[in-house]
Amino acid sequence: MDPRSFVLDVVRCDVCDTPVPPLHCDFCQIYLCKACVGDHLLNESRKHQVVPFKHRTLNHTTCSNHATERCKLQCLQCDSSFCTICVFCHEHEEQNVIPVQCSSKKTNTDQNTECRSLPVLPNTTEDHSKTAKTSGAGSHHLRPLLIEPRIITTIQTQFGGTLNKLCSVGCHKDAEIWTCGSRKNTIERYTLLGKKVQKESILTKSGNGPWDIAVTRSGDLVYTDDNDKSVNMIKNKQIQTVIRLQGWKPHGVCSTSSGDLLVVMNSDDHKQTKVVRYSDSNLRYTGPKEEQSIQYNDRGRPLYSTSYSNKYISENTNFDICVADYGACAVVVVNQAGKLRFTYTGPPSTTKGSFYPRGITTDSQGRILTADCYNQRIHILDQDGQFLRYIENCDLHELYSLCVDTKDNLFVVESITGKVKKIQYCMQGH
Template identity: 55%
Template sequence: MKTTQKSPEAGSSPPVKQLLDEPETVTSIGTGYRSLYNVTCLSDEEIWTSGNDNLMKLFNINQEESLLKSITTKSGNWTYSIAVTKSGDLVYTDLDDTSVNIVKNEKIEEVIRLQNWGPRGVCSTSSGDLLVIMVSDDKQSKVARYSGIIEKQTIQFDDKGKPLFSSGGYIRHITENRNLDICVSDSEAKAVVVVNQAGKLRFRYTGHTPAPKNKPISPQGITTDSQSHILTADYSNECVHIIDQDGQFLRYIDCGLSRPWGLCTDTNDNLFVAQRYIKKVTKIKYLQ
């Protein structure tokens, strides 16, 4: 693991919370997909999910009859990634028709249509922009920042002109940290790549030894919390890595997870983990 300079916090600092000695599983719900991939928080109780079909489902994590609504994608394709905007609208990427779409009042609007690039992960930033990590037809990777339909920023190369992200059509997810760093899980590179708001490389996190199953990291979903921790799902080691905002390993969440994929946190720093094959979202408390 290689780290660079410190990054200051943006805005006022939240109350300091300590990591629990042992993370606690709060509850789990089934989702009904054949394979479950993504989860994102609408509120502290309501979560959007998506899997290997054309439905995006909204659940209440605390209700026995938890399914609240289902939305069918405009194209009929699977969603690659989902996120919730500051205003509470659902955003999803459609890799097959190279679009980024927003759901408002259960109606789907196309926000971005890409040419020669396929969108992977998407997130909504604190400023209301969208960050999209995408792969070109010739397998280059970049992050683009959008304000509405306007592309405001592209992040692709480091100061030496070398690609920041791996080539190939592999799994990539993205989130923004509290300090405005942009965090990308790059499964082909077996790394979490973090750049600052200007797109300058801060560090690459390549795992911690020993890992729960002694395998190289396979980062999938990625999220952050009020403490500016970065959390990424490790598909191969069936755990979640927690690192600080400067890339230092803090601990694993290793509590019987099965093929974790998507991650999100709510405003109380509860973690939600989408587990691919058992098709469940598990809520975990890991901070005091």
């Protein structure tokens, strides 16, 4: 079966960008939400025929391969029109692709013997520019969401149960994962076949269970220990305490694209929460030093809940800092400078108090994925906090930590069962 048949194209209102609009104007060939349909019908300069989404009629400007996309590009070689997803699926050679002309006539090859090229193809449309951002690590091919996410592998760890919950996971070279429990003082490594790597068990320095783990770009392991207030790095099986806190306890940790560490921490009196950045160079050469502290918004109010609750952290491809704040029932996202960008408390239809995020991760497309432990499902957002879809068909239970590998496969921790589920939720890159 053609793998593109599984691709989910997120339909949005052509006026206000609201996802999944219920209406369509067949004459204007645009999608409409209920809030925008009134103003659209008031435009008497042309005829309108608004119908329910499922009864829409699409004209020849709609892509034949992707029904929710418009033909905004054309190929000089075959003279066909198509959407941007077709290009990323390698249907046409990029050097032959140009924006759709005002004219349907083929370019005169006598006057133009070389095919025109697009220097930055994703920016030729506004619909997909957000998901094809260039980050510090370089540009990425578009990886649209799948209609039906699927479990690829289930890994049974030695952790689990109410007394030793599986609490964190980190990807190691796409072939293995690191895991840890809430009470046991070991960090274990597993292959994706579910086999424990016997020689790779790490005993914590304090003898306590780690709070969170992360894998750095260089493949080293980092873990936080809220009992002795330390952040530790493991290189060649040797544990080095790189940060020792006073008056604060570390919780979630992540390694950034530049190699810095971001740590979420709570004060000992449980009255303050902040995110602190430690630079990679300081950790290696001069010792720990706070490069940045993020705690308050522009009005001097706390950005994060002050309760001693689960808080996981991840950096996005646009360098936003994303925190899943269980105590606030929200995902709090600030930019690289620490300024609040948005707070996500669930889709518009979410009932107050029914969204409790734990784990959080981001993928190569800038999408934010967070584990909703109240409803046992994964929320997928775009980098601006707009809800895209749920992952709720993979029999998920007692959700905790999340991470993705370089191919955007998702690893989901089930704390009580002790299982890590590897889920494919988007189209794989080439």
